[in-house]
Amino acid sequence: MKKRSGLTLRGIARHVLAAAGLMLLLSGVCLASEKAPGLKPAGPVLLAYGDDDIWDETGQIVKKTPGAAMSVADQVAETPDPLEGWNRAMFTFNDKLYFWAVKPVAQGYSFVVPERPRLWVHNFFHNLMYPVRFTSLMLQAKFDAAAVETSRFIGNTAFGLGGFADITADSKPYKPIPSVEQDLGLTFGYWGAGNGFYLVWPFIGPSTGRDTLGYAGDYFLTPATYLNPWYWSMGTKGYDKVNEVSMRIGDYEALKEASVDPYVALRDAYLRMRYKKMND
């Protein structure tokens, strides 16, 4: 407990204020960066067989104005990639990092720790990320979802052994609420900010101009950030990552094995998945 002496109430308040300020600043930059000139779409405009789609990815009837070639989701998937050289290099770096370091560790870990405890750890970290979800939902004016998420957080923290047990998983709200899995990058998108451009970070993975700013804001809303000293913070986040990967071994491998250009496959998957989350 002594190690967490940095976690005083005043300290937290100061950090939250700083985060809020930074976020407002960044959101301005983000909205402005949307109109950056000279960025060309990543690929050619695809017509022919995309034209006669009846439904979009979520099952909504595609409504296209005459003359518009693509649905919004398709346009998002065509986010410009002006830094493709850097991005491909980082993609290769992350790929090696996964196969040489993260995956072996996650495999060893999942060999020693059974699935159930790993699920508890997953619940714990998910519960801990509540500030990110709550802030994002409030900024998106989804107050009902924010309220539900708050009661879940209180319930799981107080009666679910500090979040290890997801006791509120089965309690459904009275009326359907939008998805609570939100972060600041998605919030900026919800406000109308575009992705800007596609960007791959070492260690972090696929991102965009917009999501990078969101990630920076989320950083300050993540409780593990405030652990003292810094290597405890890094270690905790690293452990969370390994625990997550241990439950997803095989997903990335399948995507990579099945694709003729894994870099493009991952880019398309990332952009479309984020777009869907934004609208959930």
Add this chain to the structure above:
Amino acid sequence: MKKIFCVFGLFLLMLSFSSAALAGEPQDRLKGGIDKVISILSDPALKGASKRTDRQAKLRAVADSFFDWRELSKRAVAENWSKYTPKQQDDFVGSFSELLQKTYIRKLEKYNNEKVNYTKEQIEGNQAFISTVVVMKDKSIPINYVMIKRDQWMVYDVVVEGVSLVKNYRSQFAKVLSKESPEALLQRIKDKIKALDDGKNVDDIVGKEG
């Protein structure tokens, strides 16, 4: 009297449970296919590494009878499809479906008693969109199927968490074809299959720079 009530109650109960059976033709067909896959994966007689070839052959047979590989390939290659001769098109459909089956059947084998819920069915003319949710231990994944009516309803696209298989390949193929010939793309798919057959570590199969 009690008996009558009992029978009536049972009847009501059955009615409430049969709502799933009231679904339209495409959803019934899809559910039949998925149920078949699940029964193969959970069949104790087909479990274990020694039964792998047997099991995979069965899964392939199911996949072949439920997927319209030609429609899927055609939509993925999109406007470049006409650059292939009819013979090359057949070759493409064969190779591409081979690659998909090889990789995704291996993935299916990780099946761990996940439940599939059918949430919505939409039919427009000869096409259908079926929404399902696969309930996993730590989260639920929406998986949607787009189907087209041939002799029977066939699946031609699968959308996992908003990522369409057809469109994901369309962007990859467009990227490759912007720099290489249609023949080179076909060759790439074949090389990929060969690498998988040779049992190369996925780590080594880095796609050539696009």
